[in-house]
Amino acid sequence: MARTEDKPLDRILTGSFERRLRLTRSGLLAGTRYMAQAAGSLLAPPLEREARRRAALGEQARFLVGELGRLKGSVVKIGQMMAIYGEHFLPEEVTAALHTLEDRTTALGWSAIRRELQHELGSRRLAELEIDPVPIAAASLGQVHLARRRSDGRAICLKVQYPGVADSIDSDIDAVAGLLRFGRLAGAAPGADFSGWLEAVRGMLRREVDYRLEALTTSSYHRRLRRDPRFVVPEVIEEYSTAHVLATSFEHGFGVTSADVEALPLERRSRVGREFLDLFLREVFEWRELQTDPNFGNYRIRPASSSRGRDKLVLLDFGAVEAFPDSFIEPLREMIRGAYLGDLDRVLQGALALHFVEPHYPEEAQRSFAEVCAGVIEPLTARGSSIPPSAVGVSGAYSWRNSDLPNRVARRAAKAAFSPYFELPPREFVFLNRKLIGVYTFIAVLGAEFDGADIIERYL
Numbered sequence: 498m499a500r501t502e503d504k505p506l507d508r509i510l511t512g513s514f515e516r517r518l519r520l521t522r523s524g525l526l527a528g529t530r531y532m533a534q535a536a537g538s539l540l541a542p543p544l545e546r547e548a549r550r551r552a553a554l555g556e557q558a559r560f561l562v563g564e565l566g567r568l569k570g571s572v573v574k575i576g577q578m579m580a581i582y583g584e585h586f587l588p589e590e591v592t593a594a595l596h597t598l599e600d601r602t603t604a605l606g607w608s609a610i611r612r613e614l615q616h617e618l619g620s621r622r623l624a625e626l627e628i629d630p631v632p633i634a635a636a637s638l639g640q641v642h643l644a645r646r647r648s649d650g651r652a653i654c655l656k657v658q659y660p661g662v663a664d665s666i667d668s669d670i671d672a673v674a675g676l677l678r679f680g681r682l683a684g685a686a687p688g689a690d691f692s693g694w695l696e697a698v699r700g701m702l703r704r705e706v707d708y709r710l711e712a713l714t715t716s717s718y719h720r721r722l723r724r725d726p727r728f729v730v731p732e733v734i735e736e737y738s739t740a741h742v743l744a745t746s747f748e749h750g751f752g753v754t755s756a757d758v759e760a761l762p763l764e765r766r767s768r769v770g771r772e773f774l775d776l777f778l779r780e781v782f783e784w785r786e787l788q789t790d791p792n793f794g795n796y797r798i799r800p801a802s803s804s805r806g807r808d809k810l811v812l813l814d815f816g817a818v819e820a821f822p823d824s825f826i827e828p829l830r831e832m833i834r835g836a837y838l839g840d841l842d843r844v845l846q847g848a849l850a851l852h853f854v855e856p857h858y859p860e861e862a863q864r865s866f867a868e869v870c871a872g873v874i875e876p877l878t879a880r881g882s883s884i885p886p887s888a889v890g891v892s893g894a895y896s897w898r899n900s901d902l903p904n905r906v907a908r909r910a911a912k913a914a915f916s917p918y919f920e921l922p923p924r925e926f927v928f929l930n931r932k933l934i935g936v937y938t939f940i941a942v943l944g945a946e947f948d949g950a951d952i953i954e955r956y957l
Contacts, residue, residue: 558588558590558591558593558594558595559594559597562576562594562595562597562598571637571638571662571665571666571669571702571706572669572672572673573598573637574636574637574638574702574705575669575670575673575698575702576595576598576673577595577598577637578698578701578702579592579595579673579698580592580595580596580598598637603635604632604635604640605635605640605659607630607631609660610630610632610640610642610657611628611630612660613657613658613659613660613741613742614628614655614657614742617739617740617741617742618737618739618742622736622737625646625647625648626644626645626646626647626653626655626737627644627645627646627647628642628643628644628655629642629643629644630642633654634794638658638659638662638705638706639656639657639658639659639662640656640657640659641654641655641656641657642654642655642657643655643747651746652746652747653734653737653744653745653746653747654731654744654745654746654747655737655742655743655744656708656742656743656744656745657741657742658706658708658741658742660741662706663706663741666699666702666703666706667699670695670698670699670702674695697924701817704816704817704818705816705817707740708738708739708740708741708742708743709738709740711743711815711816712733712735712738712743714815714816714818715730715731715733715743715745715815716732716733718730718788718812718815719731719732719733721784722812726807726809727772727776727807727809727810728772728776728809728810728811728812729748729750729799729809729810729811729812730811730812731745731746731747731748731813732745732746733745734746748797748799748811748813749797749799749811750797750798750799750809750811751797751798751799751800752793752794752796752797752798753793753796753798753939753942753943754793754942757800758798758800758943759944761800761808763891763892763944763945763946765800765808766943766944766945767892767894767943767945767946767947768808769798769808769810769943769945770897770939770940770943770945770947771945771947771949771952772810773796773810773936773939773940774936774940774949774952775952775955776810777932777933777936778952778953778955778956779956781821781826781829781929781956782826782830782956783956785820785821785822785823785826786818786819786820786821787818787819787821787928787929787932788812788814788815788817788818788932789817789818789819789928789929789931789932790814790816790817790932790935791931791932791934791935791936791938791939792814792935793939793942794813794814795812795813795814796810796811796812796813796939797810797811797813798810798811799811819925819928821925821929822925825851825923825925825926828846828847828848828850828851829847829851829929830847830956830957831843831844831846831847831850832844832846832847832848832851832870833847833874833953833957834957835847835867835871836870836871836873836874836878837874837877837878837950837953837954837957839871841864841867841868841871844867844870844871845863845864845866845867848863848866848867848870851923851926852923853866853926854866869906872902872905872906873906873933874953875888875900875902876895876897876900876902876937876948876949877949877950877952877953878950878953885900885901885905887899887900887901888900888901888902890946891946892946894946894947894948895946895947895948895949896946897937897940897941897943897944897945897946898941898942898943898944898945900941902937903934903937903938
């Protein structure tokens with residue numbers, strides 16, 4: 498969740514008829530404008546025509562994203578999910594515009610939130626709490642308020658779902674799909690399964706608004722990590738949790754970009770980075786269940802209170818947890834093992850099992866894909882001649898911030914010959930890839946320096 502804007506909303510429009518009418522009208526208007534712009538470019542030279550087409554597409558996307566942003570609720574969340582996962586079935590101009598929705602976090606006014614709490618908790622339980630009416634965080638589906646239990650002063654976080662958003666998911670997804678289609682923005686990527694991904698988004702959204710499921714998942718992570726001194730997971734407080742309210746213990750800490758974290762010595766920041774990487778691998782290979790949202794707001798760092806203490810990583814928000822079947826994990830492990838050993842044949846065997854590549858692809862295309870995959874785990878292998886000098890930090894270990902790994906991998910991927918053969922990957926891979934990028938970025942922002950070979954070895 499992000500910080501809130503200054504002026505809260507009185508209500509969030511959730512009536513399906515109103516929302517569908519507004520979105521359909523916007524889509525028709527956008528589609529008409531796009532067709533008019535396309536007609537005006539018919540006589541232009543091919544390069545100019547393509548430039549005009551892309552410019553028109555970007556303008557269309559920004560117009561339609563503006564319409565999504567005005568409606569709030571699950572419509573905004575759908576747009577945010579499509580920004581993250583839509584690169585496989587939406588043009589880049591559209592996903593770039595959709596990413597701007599991440600900054601639109603208007604809160605709902607206290608009177609509406611209090612009515613919802615009254616309805617969910619009842620007068621007696623609500624009277625037991627002293628609640629700050631100003632939210633400490635807000636997102637597209639709900640917001641968080643800090644409360645104190647009057648009987649013992651215990652600090653509690655109340656995550657309150659916006660009224661009506663759970664009931665509007667299906668109609669909102671249909672409306673957004675119609676908006677993108679009417680606006681000529683969907684299905685532009687070759688071989689993309691737009692309808693299939695809409696169903697995946699529908700399933701993700703239903704899980705995110707299922708606060709009882711999130712409570713169970715949070716409690717599961719709390720049990721797994723309660724004896725691990727490296728991590729803190731909030732405790733679910735059952736008496737104030739319902740289908741639309743999730744109550745947890747308040748866990749203090751600093752954001753990864755804060756001055757307090759930046760001031761920590763390199764050794765301590767590197768240790769936190771190592772622990773975050775280890776947790777990611779443990780989720781995937783031991784628990785086979787992954788918190789897939791790498792938003793920095795879901796993590797806090799709690800510095801040790803004394804020289805003998807230990808810095809802790811506070812883990813928040815378990816609304817987006819995905820389970821991975823063995824049929825995905827074992828080929829993935831084989832790919833990583835092959836990359837670690839420098840054995841591209843093993844990488845390819847795993848890739849073939851997961852249908853990232855197919856046996857009929859040209860050998861050059863298969864090898865190019867394997868090389869790109871191997872490059873992704875560069876920080877997790879023993880350092881060698883393939884590591885650029887810039888990736889070696891002042892400590893002599895791998896410098897995650899200076900390595901420029903994401904850009905180097907992207908450049909290699911762009912040059913790889915497999916791209917014409919690449920199809921929509923398994924949904925598990927998309928979730929995993931998103932979280933991996935988030936983990937790498939988090940460690941880079943920490944400015945951590947360490948070699949990850951000893952960590953990955955535990956899971957191979």
